[in-house]
Amino acid sequence: MKRILISLCMMAVTAFAAGAQAQSRSPVSDVEAMREMMRGFNPRGQAGLSRLVQDEAQQFCSDPGWRRNKARIAAIEKQQLAAVKYPADGKLMGNWQAGERVAQSGAGKQFSDNPSQPSGANCYACHQLSPQELSYGTIGPSLRNFGKTRGTSEAIQRYAYAKIYNARAYSVCSNMPRFGHSEILTEQQIKDVVALLLDPNSPVNK
Amino acid sequence: MKNPSKLAALVFALSGGVFPWTGAFAQDNTAKGIQQYRDALQDGNPAELWEIKGEGMWKQPRGLNKASMEKCDLGLGPGVVKGAYARLPKYFKDTERVDDLESRLVHCMVSLQGFTRADATRRVFGGPGAAADMEALVAYVTSQSKGVKMNVTINHPKEREAFQMGQKLFNYRGGSHDFACATCHGEDNKRIRLQDLPNLTNKKDAQRAYTTWPAYRVSQGELRSFQWRLYDCFRQQRFPEMVFASDASVALTLFLARNANGAAFAAPAIKR
Numbered sequence: 203m204k205r206i207l208i209s210l211c212m213m214a215v216t217a218f219a220a221g222a223q224a225q226s227r228s229p230v231s232d233v234e235a236m237r238e239m240m241r242g243f244n245p246r247g248q249a250g251l252s253r254l255v256q257d258e259a260q261q262f263c264s265d266p267g268w269r270r271n272k273a274r275i276a277a278i279e280k281q282q283l284a285a286v287k288y289p290a291d292g293k294l295m296g297n298w299q300a301g302e303r304v305a306q307s308g309a310g311k312q313f314s315d316n317p318s319q320p321s322g323a324n325c326y327a328c329h330q331l332s333p334q335e336l337s338y339g340t341i342g343p344s345l346r347n348f349g350k351t352r353g354t355s356e357a358i359q360r361y362a363y364a365k366i367y368n369a370r371a372y373s374v375c376s377n378m379p380r381f382g383h384s385e386i387l388t389e390q391q392i393k394d395v396v397a398l399l400l401d402p403n404s405p406v407n408k
Numbered sequence: 409m410k411n412p413s414k415l416a417a418l419v420f421a422l423s424g425g426v427f428p429w430t431g432a433f434a435q436d437n438t439a440k441g442i443q444q445y446r447d448a449l450q451d452g453n454p455a456e457l458w459e460i461k462g463e464g465m466w467k468q469p470r471g472l473n474k475a476s477m478e479k480c481d482l483g484l485g486p487g488v489v490k491g492a493y494a495r496l497p498k499y500f501k502d503t504e505r506v507d508d509l510e511s512r513l514v515h516c517m518v519s520l521q522g523f524t525r526a527d528a529t530r531r532v533f534g535g536p537g538a539a540a541d542m543e544a545l546v547a548y549v550t551s552q553s554k555g556v557k558m559n560v561t562i563n564h565p566k567e568r569e570a571f572q573m574g575q576k577l578f579n580y581r582g583g584s585h586d587f588a589c590a591t592c593h594g595e596d597n598k599r600i601r602l603q604d605l606p607n608l609t610n611k612k613d614a615q616r617a618y619t620t621w622p623a624y625r626v627s628q629g630e631l632r633s634f635q636w637r638l639y640d641c642f643r644q645q646r647f648p649e650m651v652f653a654s655d656a657s658v659a660l661t662l663f664l665a666r667n668a669n670g671a672a673f674a675a676p677a678i679k680r
Contacts, residue, residue, distance in 0.1 A: 204532045230576040238573060239580060242656025245643075246649035253583045253648055260581040264588065311584045311646045336438060339600040343593065379585040386584060
């Protein structure tokens with residue numbers, strides 16, 4: 203079963219491997235790397251081996267030399283932005299208190315997590331947000347006063363929603379997970395995090 | 409305090425006035441507190457209990473063959489433990505592959521002691537109430553390289569291949585969250601929450617990080633091997649479950665170990 207899955211994945215991957223190879227400095231090909239990963243892991247709980255199958259953006263960004271390929275950066279960003287699904291009801295801002303809870307929680311998607319429980323976004327792992335929370339990481343930029351300095355215009359709301367939905371739409375190899383695109387957060391949770399960032403009453407803007 | 413300007417300066421400092429906002433003052437104190445906690449931990453290390461147990465297991469006849477591990481070749485010849493870990497992973501002629509310590513221990517348990525591979529790897533990480541024999545063996549062997557300079561070579565073609573594969577896998581982004589090892593360990597001076605992250609592509613950080621594993625983890629009450637370190641990083645990366653001592657994990661270990669070359673090995677250590 204594992205063998206069949208591996209060969210299926212290999213076929214999928216070689217389709218866009220050729221383009222990536224041209225810029226790579228590593229003597230190890232993308233296909234060889236994926237094969238080694240497939241052999242090195244077992245499916246467990248909600249984390250199946252399909253997690254190791256890279257999409258085009260993941261594969262592109264696994265090459266430390268990705269910055270040199272301007273044409274593909276633009277093409278992938280365009281493709282990722284085009285796939286953002288905005289809420290059907292047109293409302294982009296939810297409740298900042300609920301957003302704070304999503305920002306605090308790091309639960310979700312690990313093989314040790316219960317998949318029936320909601321995931322969090324763990325924003326504080328990498329970003330400063332509310333001044334009350336001193337335990338924040340620095341992998342991402344500080345988001346303190348995010349809304350205060352940008353306002354709450356329709357354009358800013360759409361940008362914040364899309365950035366959380368798919369960070370690669372604006373920065374192709376961003377370290378940030380694609381919370382909507384990869385179905386980590388629900389639409390409502392993303393709206394709530396948008397409110398945490400933009401609502402004038404949110405502690406982020408106090 | 410007779411001097412009013414001194415008093416004013418003290419009040420200013422205590423109120424956090426020298427910092428742009430009071431939160432930074434509180435956070436600075438938190439960071440100091442963590443450092444004090446880390447310093448206090450260095451007083452005594454329960455890893456010694458694993459080292460003693462591991463030494464006993466190394467010398468004890470076990471398995472179908474009722475043999476000890478004392479003829480196990482960790483790279484410096486049969487039975488030589490001193491300094492062996494500082495040169496691992498490396499290529500072994502008898503297995504015709506690159507082995508790290510754990511995959512080599514499994515090999516010896518199978519070939520010398522007569523365990524099946526399944527039995528040798530049934531319980532490789534300790535859990536609540538039950539320590540793992542594998543982590544005890546790892547503690548003993550690694551303790552015998554304390555103070556020895558890391559010297560991992562890539563002279564054999566298979567060692568070179570493993571290094572290149574390890575480097576490639578370090579940057580391999582995947583999973584639901586798009587994470588690679590490099591996401592958290594590819595830049596200087598980053599942290600998750602308040603936890604400082606070593607940049608494993610920077611020599612100094614790589615040396616400090618690699619030479620302090622295995623470690624006794626206070627928060628878990630367990631001695632943790634380097635295989636466990638990789639296993640649990642991949643869990644947090646939202647990857648599937650890493651196969652113990654898989655080629656991928658050995659390649660990654662060789663890449664990281666070689667980046668630590670030149671530094672004195674300092675484990676088993678003790679960490680939060």
